[in-house]
Amino acid sequence: MTIDIALWLAQDAVTNGAVYVLLAIALVLVYTVTRVIFVPQGEFISFAALSLATLQDGKLPGTVYLLVGGGILVAIVDVIAAIRDKTMHRLPRILIVNVALPFLVAALAWWTAPQTNSLLLQILVTFAIITPLGPIVYRLAFQPIANASILVLLIIAVAVHYVLTGMGLVFFGGEGLRSRPFLDITFPVGVLNVSAQSLWIVFTSLALIAALWFVFERTLYGKALRATAINRIGARLVGIPARFSGQLSFTLAAFIGAASGILISPTTTIYYDTGFIISLKGFVGAIIGGMTSYPLAALGSIFVGFLESYSSFWASAFKESIVFTLVIPVLLWRSLTSPHVEEDEEQ
Amino acid sequence: MNRRVVAVAAVVILAMMPLVLSEFYVTLLNYIGLASIVTIGLVLLTGVAGLTSFGQAAFVGIGAYTTAVLTTAYGLSPWLTLPISLLLTTAIALVLGFVTLRLSGHYLPLGTIAWGISIYFVFGNLEILGKYSGIADIPALNIFGFPLRDGHKFFYLIWLTTIAALLATRNLLDSRVGRAIRALKGRGTMAESFGVDAARLKMIIFLHAALLANISGWLYAHFLRYVSPSPFNINASIDYLFMAVIGGSAQVWGAVIGATALTLLKEWLKDILPKLFEFNGNYEIVALGLLIILLLHRTRDGLVPYFAALIPDRQRRSPPAATLPLPSRTQPATGKILLEFNRVTKSFYALKAVNNLSFSMNAGEIFGLIGPNGAGKSTVFNLMTHVLRSDDGEIRLCSERIDRLTGPEIARRGIGRTFQHVKILPNMTVLENAALGAHLRGHCGVAAASLRLDRAEEARLLDEAAKQLRRVGLGDRLFDAAGTLPLGSQRMIEIARALSADPLLLLLDEPAAGLRHMEKRALAALLHELRQSGVSILVVEHDMEFVMNLVDRIVVMNFGEKLAEGSPREIQSDPAVIEAYLGGIE
Numbered sequence: 001m002t003i004d005i006a007l008w009l010a011q012d013a014v015t016n017g018a019v020y021v022l023l024a025i026a027l028v029l030v031y032t033v034t035r036v037i038f039v040p041q042g043e044f045i046s047f048a049a050l051s052l053a054t055l056q057d058g059k060l061p062g063t064v065y066l067l068v069g070g071g072i073l074v075a076i077v078d079v080i081a082a083i084r085d086k087t088m089h090r091l092p093r094i095l096i097v098n099v100a101l102p103f104l105v106a107a108l109a110w111w112t113a114p115q116t117n118s119l120l121l122q123i124l125v126t127f128a129i130i131t132p133l134g135p136i137v138y139r140l141a142f143q144p145i146a147n148a149s150i151l152v153l154l155i156i157a158v159a160v161h162y163v164l165t166g167m168g169l170v171f172f173g174g175e176g177l178r179s180r181p182f183l184d185i186t187f188p189v190g191v192l193n194v195s196a197q198s199l200w201i202v203f204t205s206l207a208l209i210a211a212l213w214f215v216f217e218r219t220l221y222g223k224a225l226r227a228t229a230i231n232r233i234g235a236r237l238v239g240i241p242a243r244f245s246g247q248l249s250f251t252l253a254a255f256i257g258a259a260s261g262i263l264i265s266p267t268t269t270i271y272y273d274t275g276f277i278i279s280l281k282g283f284v285g286a287i288i289g290g291m292t293s294y295p296l297a298a299l300g301s302i303f304v305g306f307l308e309s310y311s312s313f314w315a316s317a318f319k320e321s322i323v324f325t326l327v328i329p330v331l332l333w334r335s336l337t338s339p340h341v342e343e344d345e346e347q
Numbered sequence: 348m349n350r351r352v353v354a355v356a357a358v359v360i361l362a363m364m365p366l367v368l369s370e371f372y373v374t375l376l377n378y379i380g381l382a383s384i385v386t387i388g389l390v391l392l393t394g395v396a397g398l399t400s401f402g403q404a405a406f407v408g409i410g411a412y413t414t415a416v417l418t419t420a421y422g423l424s425p426w427l428t429l430p431i432s433l434l435l436t437t438a439i440a441l442v443l444g445f446v447t448l449r450l451s452g453h454y455l456p457l458g459t460i461a462w463g464i465s466i467y468f469v470f471g472n473l474e475i476l477g478k479y480s481g482i483a484d485i486p487a488l489n490i491f492g493f494p495l496r497d498g499h500k501f502f503y504l505i506w507l508t509t510i511a512a513l514l515a516t517r518n519l520l521d522s523r524v525g526r527a528i529r530a531l532k533g534r535g536t537m538a539e540s541f542g543v544d545a546a547r548l549k550m551i552i553f554l555h556a557a558l559l560a561n562i563s564g565w566l567y568a569h570f571l572r573y574v575s576p577s578p579f580n581i582n583a584s585i586d587y588l589f590m591a592v593i594g595g596s597a598q599v600w601g602a603v604i605g606a607t608a609l610t611l612l613k614e615w616l617k618d619i620l621p622k623l624f625e626f627n628g629n630y631e632i633v634a635l636g637l638l639i640i641l642l643l644h645r646t647r648d649g650l651v652p653y654f655a656a657l658i659p660d661r662q663r664r665s666p667p668a669a670t671l672p673l674p675s676r677t678q679p680a681t682g683k684i685l686l687e688f689n690r691v692t693k694s695f696y697a698l699k700a701v702n703n704l705s706f707s708m709n710a711g712e713i714f715g716l717i718g719p720n721g722a723g724k725s726t727v728f729n730l731m732t733h734v735l736r737s738d739d740g741e742i743r744l745c746s747e748r749i750d751r752l753t754g755p756e757i758a759r760r761g762i763g764r765t766f767q768h769v770k771i772l773p774n775m776t777v778l779e780n781a782a783l784g785a786h787l788r789g790h791c792g793v794a795a796a797s798l799r800l801d802r803a804e805e806a807r808l809l810d811e812a813a814k815q816l817r818r819v820g821l822g823d824r825l826f827d828a829a830g831t832l833p834l835g836s837q838r839m840i841e842i843a844r845a846l847s848a849d850p851l852l853l854l855l856d857e858p859a860a861g862l863r864h865m866e867k868r869a870l871a872a873l874l875h876e877l878r879q880s881g882v883s884i885l886v887v888e889h890d891m892e893f894v895m896n897l898v899d900r901i902v903v904m905n906f907g908e909k910l911a912e913g914s915p916r917e918i919q920s921d922p923a924v925i926e927a928y929l930g931g932i933e
Contacts, residue, residue: 141640151592152647154456160636165629166633166636167633287457317472320468321465331446331454
């Protein structure tokens with residue numbers, strides 16, 4: 001291995017690692033707030049990437065139907081609940097948020113689709129389609145049994161992953177898609193040609209991390225999420241409903257997923273089921289961080305990026321095996337260093 | 348009609364299936380049997396003990412590939428490859444278990460996902476394993492010279508194995524070890540305080556599940572006579588988990604129900620969906636995912652409770668008769684020093700929760716430890732029971748140091764305890780809950796329990812538990828689910844459980860908390876009676892009235908230090924105690 005190959009691999013590693021960091025942060029966020037090990041996080045990434053690429057082809061992405069359909073389902077569930085609780089005054093808001101808004105986004109997407117040159121608009125529309133899927137998934141799949149055991153929530157997460165992957169195939173077909181780079185230039189740095197896209201990825205990830213830090217440290221909503229993560233019952237007692245923090249964390253997760261998907265879509269071909277394996281690598285990063293610490297999860301994810309990049313050079317067929325086997329020594333280290341804790345599982 | 352009749356009828360019907368069904372349906376039943384074997388292990392591991400594994404298909408794959416390689420490339424007999432693959436799986440499961448089982452909740456699923464995925468890529472990329480095209484021409488099994496070449500013959504081998512696995516696992520759960528396994532989910536600390544080695548037990552059931560998966564893989568390879576990586580990928584592991592969850596963990600045979608339901612459902616979806624949608628998509632997994640979500644929203648416990656409700660169980664009225672009672676310890680002579688605290692200190696950062704505390708308690712007395720909130724009583728309790736470790740000083744039981752021992756070791760020395768917040772297993776019967784206390788008085792392990800060689804000992808354990816329950820006044824509730832009893836009775840179950848351990852010292856952590864007046868009086872009467880029969884009792888309590896009428900001697904704590912020590916009468920007139928409890932007298 002020459003020094004320029006090593007550097008080139010390192011660039012690749014940092015670029016991929018930056019995406020895994022975002023992913024790991026989203027997974028840690030959802031897990032600490034709702035106890036859901038959110039396997040379908042990867043689907044937000046692939047859906048965002050594929051939606052962007054489809055828009056660039058001048059077509060309406062199928063995720064729009066998911067958004068509208070999901071919104072209507074949420075509206076139905078909420079209206080039934082409102083009728084049962086005799087809180088009719090909530091009806092207009094339910095209908096506006098869950099039916100009117102999705103249709104508005106759909107109309108926007110339909111209007112944007114032919115304008116294949118307006119990248120900014122396409123990105124905005126992609127965010128507008130993907131981000132609401134987070135709270136929709138939470139409302140339909142998780143909120144009805146938010147207090148179930150971690151195992152049941154995990155099984156539901158896997159089932160949601162099945163549903164979304166299957167729909168991904170229907171919407172986007174089995175062919176992979178790749179979107180156009182935001183800026184098609186490269187900068188020569190020493191022996192390296194750094195592509196503008198990798199800089200985009202790294203800087204956007206950093207900006208997002210800074211923004212998330214600001215949200216958690218400086219805003220009331222962010223603090224509410226942190227409070228729920230630390231003590232669910234305590235948070236409820238001071239007036240932070242579990243429903244609210246659950247929806248907020250899923251919204252943030254979907255937003256982060258959409259951002260990651262948009263960022264990586266020009267760098268690699270994405271298939272309808274690519275998200276799963278990407279999110280599992282984010283999991284590896286998150287596990288290294290113990291599923292509860294954001295900075296450690298970020299470091300772990302960068303490490304995963306490096307491991308993946310270099311092992312694809314030496315033993316490309318075993319790349320995935322190497323990355324996932326890495327978890328075992330990490331777990332060993334954690335199991336020897338962390339004290340034994342017992343969760344008092346509800347019976 | 349009881350369950351035994353239903354079970355026998357089911358087996359008879361099953362045995363006739365190959366005579367009437369076509370090859371296609373027999374093959375389907377074979378797949379159901381193979382999946383059931385794996386799922387039985389998962390029901391125990393995931394459903395009962397709460398440890399989630401996404402790696403079961405990988406263990407199936409190890410079983411299938413080991414025999415495939417060894418029989419085709421090296422010409423070994425399949426009957427030789429079975430023990431070899433079992434050993435291999437044991438080694439792998441031990442390593443995986445060692446790194447994940449000690450950790451809490453989410454590490455095992457994630458660790459096993461990672462292992463499941465990486466082993467799949469290993470199967471798909473190794474030359475010797477035939478890469479993604481797999482290994483063909485695996486020899487058929489021979490039983491006493493009869494080759495099992497078609498599905499009809501293989502059916503009996505698969506289902507005999509399934510039934511054997513079902514019976515062994517059911518027997519295991521209905522035993523001394525089984526009660527401990529059922530306590531692992533969320534009640535591990537409690538189980539450890541009765542001598543259960545939780546880490547070892549988790550490893551055993553992880554091995555149990557891995558070995559069942561391995562056997563299923565070995566059968567699979569010789570049934571299909573061809574292996575390739577795809578049936579062992581992560582999705583297959585997810586299917587096994589789905590089966591376990593669909594069936595539910597209430598009964599072991601939920602595994603068969605779950606395996607049948609999921610296999611048939613997938614088959615049916617494959618059949619019906621292409622007719623509904625002309626576009627060829629992967630609609631099965633969408634439908635499957637939605638059905639699983641709906642099912643879990645409706646019932647978190649799976650399908651078994653519905654089936655179980657159709658066939659009422661035979662009500663048991665009395666515990667099995669024991670021929671001779673369990674041997675019990677010789678209690679130390681009354682008046683001898685039983686428990687000693689010698690200058691014990693425990694700090695949490697700057698706070699000295701217990702500071703230089705010394706006292707001793709004699710055998711045969713009821714000893715009270717009281718003090719206002721925050722005085723350090725619970726810390727003292729936790730120091731004695733291994734929950735916390737003291738910074739300095741010694742704690743001795745019968746002049747042996749116990750402050751550096753583990754929970755099970757302390758239990759072995761003869762300390763039986765109750766919990767401030769009741770820790771019972773609500774779905775187990777009152778009798779089983781109490782019998783958990785006698786864990787250390789039995790010795791039969793997993794093998795004996797699976798083969799029902801433990802019945803004599805089991806009868807003695809249950810008999811002892813029933814005796815202690817009658818002593819605390821719960822003799823008529825033995826077979827009720829413990830969770831249906833009121834709090835006062837649940838505290839009594841805890842005392843009976845601790846007594847079943849035949850303790851030298853009974854530790855009661857705020858036994859009167861949350862009890863109504865009448866319940867408190869019943870409790871006090873019981874404790875008096877226990878002292879009469881020679882049991883030594885240490886009570887931590889802050890209900891003054893309850894303690895004063897009960898105990899022989901008291902230590903009063905305040906701010907981590909001993910404030911006073913003496914008889915109830917002395918304590919009641921001690922100015923320092925009055926000041927601590929009621930504020931200063933001006």
